[in-house]
Amino acid sequence: MDRFADMQMFVKVVEAASISGAADRLDIAKSAVSRRLAELESRLGVQLLQRTTRRLNLTESGRTYYERCVQILADVEETELSVSSAHGALSGKLRIALPLSFGLLHLAPLIHEFSTLHPGIDFDLDFNDRQIDLMQEGFDVAIRIARLADSSLIARRLAVIRHIACASPEYLAQHGTPKTMAELEKHIGLGYSNRTNPGLWTYLTPSKETSNVKVPIKLLANNGDFLCQMAIAGHGILMHPTFYVAKAIERGELVPILTQYRWPELNAYAVYPATRHLSTRVRAFVDFLADKFAGEPQWDRSIKPMLDA
Numbered sequence: 001m002d003r004f005a006d007m008q009m010f011v012k013v014v015e016a017a018s019i020s021g022a023a024d025r026l027d028i029a030k031s032a033v034s035r036r037l038a039e040l041e042s043r044l045g046v047q048l049l050q051r052t053t054r055r056l057n058l059t060e061s062g063r064t065y066y067e068r069c070v071q072i073l074a075d076v077e078e079t080e081l082s083v084s085s086a087h088g089a090l091s092g093k094l095r096i097a098l099p100l101s102f103g104l105l106h107l108a109p110l111i112h113e114f115s116t117l118h119p120g121i122d123f124d125l126d127f128n129d130r131q132i133d134l135m136q137e138g139f140d141v142a143i144r145i146a147r148l149a150d151s152s153l154i155a156r157r158l159a160v161i162r163h164i165a166c167a168s169p170e171y172l173a174q175h176g177t178p179k180t181m182a183e184l185e186k187h188i189g190l191g192y193s194n195r196t197n198p199g200l201w202t203y204l205t206p207s208k209e210t211s212n213v214k215v216p217i218k219l220l221a222n223n224g225d226f227l228c229q230m231a232i233a234g235h236g237i238l239m240h241p242t243f244y245v246a247k248a249i250e251r252g253e254l255v256p257i258l259t260q261y262r263w264p265e266l267n268a269y270a271v272y273p274a275t276r277h278l279s280t281r282v283r284a285f286v287d288f289l290a291d292k293f294a295g296e297p298q299w300d301r302s303i304k305p306m307l308d309a
Helices: 001-016 017-027 030-044 061-086 102-118 169-175 181-186 224-232 241-248 280-292
Strands: 049-051 057-058 092-098 121-127 141-146 152-161 163-167 188-191 200-204 209-216 219-220 237-241 253-255 266-272
Touching: 001 017, 001 030, 001 057, 001 061, 017 030, 049 224, 057 061, 061 102, 061 188, 092 102, 102 121, 102 141, 102 224, 102 241, 102 280, 121 209, 141 280, 152 280, 163 241, 181 209, 219 224, 224 237, 224 241, 241 280
Parallel strands: 092 121, 092 141, 188 219, 188 237
Antiparallel strands: 049 057, 141 266, 152 266, 163 237, 163 253, 200 209
16 A cells, blocks of 8 residues: 555645546556545545546545645655755756746746756746636646636746837838827727737727727737737737847837837736645745746836836
8 A cells, every 4th residue: 555656646636637647657457446536435444536527626634635645746756856856956847837938938948057057956847828727737837927816826026028009111101200199099909819809909008097998809819929920010000018029129120119119918827736835946046937937027128118118
């Protein structure tokens, strides 16, 4: 009877929200997981999970047992890592979810640097803009650009994400440069389809009041890099995060417009489950990112005079 292995198995079942998912992660047969789960409940004398045709739900006893298992397993891992960490060596796997474009543009170089500093770390990276469930999909940490709602996740702010409206010199020469927000209603907009209402652009007036303008959207896409390229090619006006467009603005391929107004800001966060003990390697990675992103974001520095105009 291996109680430690039973704890690991049970945690995997809960996080995968299914016996088959846990079996895949543990690389054992589904029947073996079912048998071990039944034996565990029999040994403890309580029902840990309520089984339905669609999913597994924790009972109150199951939730208590799960939280204690997570803590115990994390303590064991932390104890083992403390020996190597004392000598400056981190090891183990980091499973990280990252937004596609921000990840490739601004996180990939930092992951390379962190990997060089800590060669014992193995990375499993998911570059995707979808909203993932950290617990059910087994991620250690996710990087999110959002206005976070209350949740069971712990979030550490990394950087402010500003927006700017811009267009190519060719587009502005052909269609004119809008001087007021109302004039945007007569222009061509490029829209990010992952927004709830891509054509309704919210902004702050010079007097700090919130208002909206309805922009006719000619082209919708769910990829920010593509929209940036379409704006450079002269297809319309883009209101976009500065981390996408700063380089194009520096090169003169895009021109900021309506800089007397402000667009609502978001933040980039590192988030992780509150119920999961923060391992040494996750803590080191999050601390590393926070240090690298400290202060004014690098992509905003060169265009800061335009943002503050």
